[in-house]
Amino acid sequence: DGGITQSPKYLFRKEGQNVTLSCEQNLNHDAMYWYRQDPGQGLRLIYYSQIVNDFQKGDIAEGYSVSREKKESFPLTVTSAQKNPTAFYLCASSIEGTGITEAFFGQGTRLTVV
Amino acid sequence: GENVEQHPSTLSVQEGDSAVIKCTYSDSASNYFPWYKQELGKRPQLIIDIRSNVGEKKDQRIAVTLNKTAKHFSLHITETQPEDSAVYFCAARWRDDKIIFGKGTRLHILP
Numbered sequence: 001d002g003g004i005t006q007s008p009k010y011l012f013r014k015e016g017q018n019v020t021l022s023c024e025q026n027l028n029h030d031a032m033y034w035y036r037q038d039p040g041q042g043l044r045l046i047y048y049s050q051i052v053n054d055f056q057k058g059d060i061a062e063g064y065s066v067s068r069e070k071k072e073s074f075p076l077t078v079t080s081a082q083k084n085p086t087a088f089y090l091c092a093s094s095i096e097g098t099g100i101t102e103a104f105f106g107q108g109t110r111l112t113v114v
Numbered sequence: 115g116e117n118v119e120q121h122p123s124t125l126s127v128q129e130g131d132s133a134v135i136k137c138t139y140s141d142s143a144s145n146y147f148p149w150y151k152q153e154l155g156k157r158p159q160l161i162i163d164i165r166s167n168v169g170e171k172k173d174q175r176i177a178v179t180l181n182k183t184a185k186h187f188s189l190h191i192t193e194t195q196p197e198d199s200a201v202y203f204c205a206a207r208w209r210d211d212k213i214i215f216g217k218g219t220r221l222h223i224l225p
Contacts, residue, residue: 031211040123041217042215042216042217043158043203043205044215045213045215048212048213050210050211056210056212058212090157092213094213102160103148105158108157
């Protein structure tokens with residue numbers, strides 16, 4: 001089912017705590033992405049990575065951090081500096097380099113901070 | 115910077131009629147324009163895409179047109195059916211693999 005796995009599906013955290021969202025893909029894709037989805041806001045890009053050990057900030061990177069130590073993994077950490085972290089987070093991956101191929105999405109993680 | 119504008123935010127059409135969603139992009143360096151459909155509680159899934167060297171593409175009831183000069187592209191759904199009700203997103207991809215999405219259009223198919 002797309003080969004991209006996000007875990008967990010639902011996540012609850014207390015305010016002030018850092019939390020890491022997992023994203024794993026077995027599609028052998030080089031490019032990976034993190035998006036945040038809020039009602040009426042569409043999909044906003046947090047970070048993306050074209051290749052292992054390299055990543056770039058998206059439009060709303062403040063309060064988030066990522067790592068890309070392995071091709072198949074792109075974890076996202078939501079830090080306590082993120083002012084409004086409650087949202088639906090989507091990870092995606094794609095073939096890199098040609099710029100003309102689709103991105104495949106994971107099933108998402110719904111994070112609730114209380 | 116890179117930006118994608120999508121209109122309308124909500125669209126209601128009678129079953130059997132056509133629906134059109136429009137998007138514009140900011141940077142002429144974009145070379146790939148996918149459209150995604152997201153049903154409630156599910157992940158976005160690609161329904162059709164178009165490359166910058168093509169003006170139109172059709173797949174059964176769905177078509178996409180691209181006007182590179184005006185930097186806009188549109189999704190056309192003909193003979194709409196109840197299962198077409200969903201949120202639709204346009205996107206643009208740049209040569210550095212950055213993908214930016216529009217804010218989405220919630221399509222309602224009325225009986």
